[in-house]
Amino acid sequence: xxxxxxxxxxxxxxxxxxxxxxxxxxxxxxxxxxxxxxxxxxxxxxxxxxxxxxxxxxxxxxxxxxxxxxxxxxxxxxxxxxxxxxxxxxxxxxxxxxxxxxxxxxxxxxxxxxxxxxxxxxxxxxxxxxxxxxxxxxxxxxxxxxxxxxxxxxxxxxxxxxxxxxxxxxxxxxxxxxxxxxxxxxxxxxxxxxxxxxxxxxxxxxxxxxxxxxxxxxxxxxxxxxxxxxxxxxxxxxxxxxxxxxxxxx
Numbered sequence: 001x002x003x004x005x006x007x008x009x010x011x012x013x014x015x016x017x018x019x020x021x022x023x024x025x026x027x028x029x030x031x032x033x034x035x036x037x038x039x040x041x042x043x044x045x046x047x048x049x050x051x052x053x054x055x056x057x058x059x060x061x062x063x064x065x066x067x068x069x070x071x072x073x074x075x076x077x078x079x080x081x082x083x084x085x086x087x088x089x090x091x092x093x094x095x096x097x098x099x100x101x102x103x104x105x106x107x108x109x110x111x112x113x114x115x116x117x118x119x120x121x122x123x124x125x126x127x128x129x130x131x132x133x134x135x136x137x138x139x140x141x142x143x144x145x146x147x148x149x150x151x152x153x154x155x156x157x158x159x160x161x162x163x164x165x166x167x168x169x170x171x172x173x174x175x176x177x178x179x180x181x182x183x184x185x186x187x188x189x190x191x192x193x194x195x196x197x198x199x200x201x202x203x204x205x206x207x208x209x210x211x212x213x214x215x216x217x218x219x220x221x222x223x224x225x226x227x228x229x230x231x232x233x234x235x236x237x238x239x240x241x242x243x244x245x246x247x248x249x250x
Contacts, residue, residue: 016241018194020064021057022216024208025050027200027224040084045226047092056230058103058137064190065139066110068208072146086120093123097130104136110186111145138190147210154184154211187212195240197233199225215247 025046032042050067057065070085100107107127114121124143158180162172182188192212198204201222205213219236221228 017060017062017237018240019062020066020191020193020195021062022066022068022193022196022209022213023053024068024196024198024206025225025228026198026202028226030200031224031226039081040088042224042226043081043085044088047088049226049228051092051096052229053233054100054105054139055103056233058105062137064193065137066142066187066193066209067140068142068145068206070111070116070143070145071207072111072144072149073207083117086117090120090123093127097127100127100139101131101134104134105131106134106136106138107131108138108140110140110142110150112149113143115144140187140190142208145208147205147207150186151181151211154181157184181211185211192216195219195236197221197236199223199228215245217243217245 028042028046029039030042031045032039035041054065069089074085075082107124109124109128113124116124124141158176159172162175167175187209192214193209193216195218196205196209196213196216197219199221201220203220209216217240219239221232221236223232
């Protein structure tokens, strides 16, 4: 596909594209309700929006795109909605996988996705295998993901490795560093998000990338996710570029 974006990463005067963009895709249900449609219709529309944003980010030169697809708390929703979300996900992966592969996008999954429905799990396994060798944009899908669970699992992994190495409690305590914890996260080896966008008008993290967001720029928009498009993404990037990231300095 041709790149129809006007953000030029080679033009020093143009808005600079963040290396890692993370998105909390919120507002599908409210989008549908305002149109007198079932919530699952909103999720379907949201998946179409995601397809376009993945393409646009890849064309812009974004290196990592992480989207919050399904949280550990989303299991509390009505069963028919949960079932519908995963069916839409399977359909999307099957329909768009070839194009993602052709665009050199690598798909990764963050979260405990072994707990998702079998058909969805098999689709994700296939997508991971098909794109494993791609070296273009990394497309992270946070699936059955929770930030606190990720941190808890990281410490369990570190503790298990320390026990296997026969470390004393003192040695274990002395070995804990930010770098060690980061290496046990599902995002190990990736830069932290430069920018986290939340659509739908809400202003909270909802248990998303709690460890990784320490110096991320937060951008909130009232636009519901199904209506989030190239124009709104560019507006968010422009807002990101207007900020001064001092990382605690002057």
